[in-house]
Every structure is written in C-alpha cells, then in structure tokens.
Amino acid sequence: MIPAFDPFTTQMNLxxxxxDPERETTRQHLSDMQGWYAETVDADDSDPLVYRVLxxxxxxxxxxxxxxxTVLEPGAVGREYFMTRGHFHExxxxxxxxxxxxxxxxxxxxxxxxxxxxxxxxxxxxxxIPGGWAHRTVxxxxxxxxxxxxxxxxxxxxxGTIEKQGFPVLVVAGDDGPxxxxxxxxxx
Ligand code: PAN
Ligand code: ZN
Numbered sequence: 001m002i003p004a005f006d007p008f009t010t011q012m013n014l015x016x017x018x019x020d021p022e023r024e025t026t027r028q029h030l031s032d033m034q035g036w037y038a039e040t041v042d043a044d045d046s047d048p049l050v051y052r053v054l055x056x057x058x059x060x061x062x063x064x065x066x067x068x069x070t071v072l073e074p075g076a077v078g079r080e081y082f083m084t085r086g087h088f089h090e091x092x093x094x095x096x097x098x099x100x101x102x103x104x105x106x107x108x109x110x111x112x113x114x115x116x117x118x119x120x121x122x123x124x125x126x127x128x129i130p131g132g133w134a135h136r137t138v139x140x141x142x143x144x145x146x147x148x149x150x151x152x153x154x155x156x157x158x159x160g161t162i163e164k165q166g167f168p169v170l171v172v173a174g175d176d177g178p179x180x181x182x183x184x185x186x187x188x
Contacts, residue, residue, distance in 0.1 A: 010056060014101050017069040017146035023054045028085070030077075035163065036085050038170060038185055039078035049073060050082050064153035072105065072137060072145040079172040086136025086167060088112070090156030093131035099148045100125035104141030106171050106178065109133040112161075114188055116168045118180050121147060134162055138171040140178040 011020040028050050031043035051072040058064045075082040086108070089096070098107060098121060105121035111132055119127050121137055129135050129151075139145040165187040169180050 004059070008057075012069060012101075012148070015146070016144070017054065017071040017101060017148075019054050019069065023056060023068075026053045026055070027051075033077075033085070036083075037077040037080050038183070039080065041077055048075065050075070051084055058153065060153050060156075062152055062154035065150050066153050066155070067148065067150040069101070069146060069148050070137065072103075072139045074103075074139050074142050074144065076173060079174075080170055081138045081140050081173065081178070083108075083138040083171070084136050085159055086134055086162045088134045088158045088161055089131070089151070090158045091152075091154060094152040094155035095131045096129040096135070096149060096151035096155070098125075098127040098129065098135075098137075100127070101146040101148060103139060103143045103145035105145040105147070106138045106140055106180075108136045108138060108167055108169065108171060110167050110169075114168055114186075118169065118171070121145065134167065136162070136167060138178075140171060140173075 029047045030050055031047045034041045054069045056067045058066050100121045100123050107119045107121045107127050110116040166183050166185050168186050170183045172179055
C-alpha cells in the first residue's frame with residue numbers, strides 16, 4: 001500500500017498537557033455548558049474556560065487512531081465539579097483508552113440501559129472504555145486534570161443523547177470530599 005501520510009511525533013508536557021508543536025484546540029467555556037449541569041450555569045463576564053481538547057492531526061477514518069489531550073480546569077457549578085460534556089460514540093461499538101497524566105479526576109461511564117461505573121482518573125491510570133459506554137470526566141482536585149485519549153478514528157461523537165438524558169450519577173463536592181450521587185435529572 002501507499003501510506004496516506006508521513007509519520008509524526010508530538011512532544012507532550014506531561015504536567016500541563018501542552019503539545020509541541022501546538023495542535024488544533026477546541027475550547028469549552030462555562031457559557032458553552034448551559035444545560036449540562038444540574039444547576040443553571042451563571043456565567044458572568046469572566047466566563048471561565050472549563051476545558052480544552054488539543055487534537056492530533058489524524059483523519060477521521062477507522063484505519064487511523066484519533067488522539068488528543070484534554071485539560072480540564074478545577075472549579076464547580078454549585079456542588080457539581082467542572083466536567084466534560086460526555087458522549088457516546090456515534091458508532092456505538094467504538095472503544096477508547098484514556099491515560100491520566102496530571103491532577104485528580106473521575107471517569108464516569110454509563111450504558112444506554114442505565115448501568116454506570118465511576119473510575120479514578122489519576123496520573124498513570126490507563127482506563128479502557130469499551131464500545132457502548134458513554135464517558136465523561138470530572139475534575140475533583142484543585143489543579144488542572146490532564147489526560148490523553150486515543151480512540152478508533154471513525155467513532156464520531158453523539159452529544160445529543162447525553163444532553164437529553166444525562167448520566168445516571170453526578171460527582172459532587174461533599175463534606176468529606178467527592179461523592180457520587182444519583183442524578184435527579186436522569187431521564188431513561
Ligand atoms: C475525548 C473527549 C474530550 C472532551 O477526547 O472528546 O475529553 O470531552 P467531550 O467530547 O465529552 O466534550 C474523547 O472521549 N473522545 O472520544
Ligand atoms: Zn470518546
């Protein structure tokens with residue numbers, strides 16, 4: 001076969017997640033997250049950055065491996081920690097691997113029939129996300145949560161299902177640290 005493109009290397013700062021050379025970056029500010037938290041988002045003029053995804057330049061084909069780093073800032077909306085929106089893969093059986101690099105987080109996973117699992121996402125954690133499991137990350141610490149993700153290239157992202165039904169559980173700040181509680185807004 002004639003290869004589609006040349007090999008490339010990206011230098012990743014394991015503490016900050018920043019890439020050299022810099023890569024295409026998508027950003028979610030608090031005002032972009034209206035409707036994703038249990039409480040109404042009150043994004044004042046400061047409208048803080050919640051997370052960034054730094055994408056490697058790879059075609060979205062199932063013969064390729066999409067990869068990126070996510071940097072999720074510390075913070076909360078009410079008692080609910082800053083988090084990613086979370087999604088199913090559009091092609092449901094497409095799997096993914098997350099590797100924790102910095103900070104302290106949780107990976108919340110859920111199936112369409114309402115099962116859920118919450119895993120620690122900490123430096124060195126290699127979390128395998130099988131096909132069919134929606135996934136969301138939550139920063140439960142005081143520092144940015146940084147993780148690397150690699151997934152099947154044609155997976156695609158279905159945000160609409162989670163936007164509508166939510167996850168079965170929320171991760172919130174309790175008196176003695178993070179707590180996993182049922183999501184009162186979960187809609188099966
Ligand atoms: C990750 C996520 C990233 C941002 O790369 O896309 O952490 O989260 P949302 O996409 O839910 O906003 C991944 O799971 N890719 O498939
Ligand atoms: Zn994914």
